[in-house]
Amino acid sequence: MRTVIFDLDGTLADTSADLIASANACFRGLGYGDVLDPVADAKTAFRGGRAMLALGFGRVRPAFTQEDVSAQYPILLDAYSEAIDVHTRLYEGAAEAVEALRRDGYAVGVCTNKPEALADRLLVSLGIRDLFASMIGAQTVGVSKPDPKPYIAAVEEAGGVVAQSFIVGDTETDRKTARAAGVPCALVTFGPDGSDVRDLAPEALLDHYRDLGRITKDLIG
Known part of the structure; x- marks a missing residue:
């Protein structure tokens, strides 16, 4: 067939706005507030959760490691799961x-x-x-x-x-x-x-x- x-x-x-929101939930939890912009950073959203986290960490914690990204990734997935279809x-x-x-x-x-x-x-x-x-x-x-x-x-x-x-x-x-x-x-x-x-x-x-x-x-x- x-x-x-x-x-x-x-x-x-x-799906970009909801993806960005899930990454921002991570950064708010770390005390940085909303680091990513749902419009300006939409392209990165479509490259996955780890890419969004890396972009955000690069802005607020330039010396971040992949361990930082990995630690936040499950939190991002949980946040996304709870608000997957808002926007x-x-x-x-x-x-x-x-x-x-x-x-x-x-x-x-x-x-x-x-x-x-x-x-x-x-x-x-x-x-x-x-x-x-x-x-x-x-x-x-x-x-x-x-x-x-x-x-x-x-x-x-x-x-x-x-x-x-x-x-x-x-x-x-x-x-x-x-x-x-x-x-x-x-x-x-x-x-x-x-x-x-x-x-x-x-x-x-x-x-x-x-x-x-x-x-x-x-x-x-």
């Missing part, structure tokens, strides 16, 4: 585009570097979990993107084959994942990197979800 696999953060939904919104047309793919006979799944339980919970909250036949998160198969194993697992769990699939993402991580798996990649231009993703030379650029059907036919038929 022809299959389309989606990244989550920055691809299906803008998060699906990108315009995302749900409708996924539904259209399903009607046209494509399998669809999710491959994200967000912990699987959190990703699953967020999609349920957003009302779209039932649209996806697979859900592979960070470390679900022991490794995370850009290793190709999570992507391959997402395709196979959805009932597809890798040779007839592609990934929709928003960052260099998704581009590298596609290359490692030997599949095409469509990068959204409305994510954190905007039109700069053009420099990553993806097989397609997705400017709006209304274009997904056409791009899918171009990439995998």
Whole structure:
């Protein structure tokens, strides 16, 4: 079966404000207040909790170590779990585009570097979990993107084959994942990197979800 696999953060939904809030909860607990800005630091939010913590520590404790980051990471996850969908919104047309793919006979799944339980919970909250036949998160198969194993697992769990699939993402991580798996990649231009993703030379650029059907036919038929 022809299959389309989606990244989550920055691809299906803008989760940046809630992610930044979870990191700021850590810094407030350390007495620094809100160190990160939900708008200016949105790009870092999409690169994961550890990246946000490293950015914040760099501002308030330049001599920080990875032990500092590791100590705060579970606290960040707890804060995020408690307020996972306060500001998060699906990108315009995302749900409708996924539904259209399903009607046209494509399998669809999710491959994200967000912990699987959190990703699953967020999609349920957003009302779209039932649209996806697979859900592979960070470390679900022991490794995370850009290793190709999570992507391959997402395709196979959805009932597809890798040779007839592609990934929709928003960052260099998704581009590298596609290359490692030997599949095409469509990068959204409305994510954190905007039109700069053009420099990553993806097989397609997705400017709006209304274009997904056409791009899918171009990439995998």
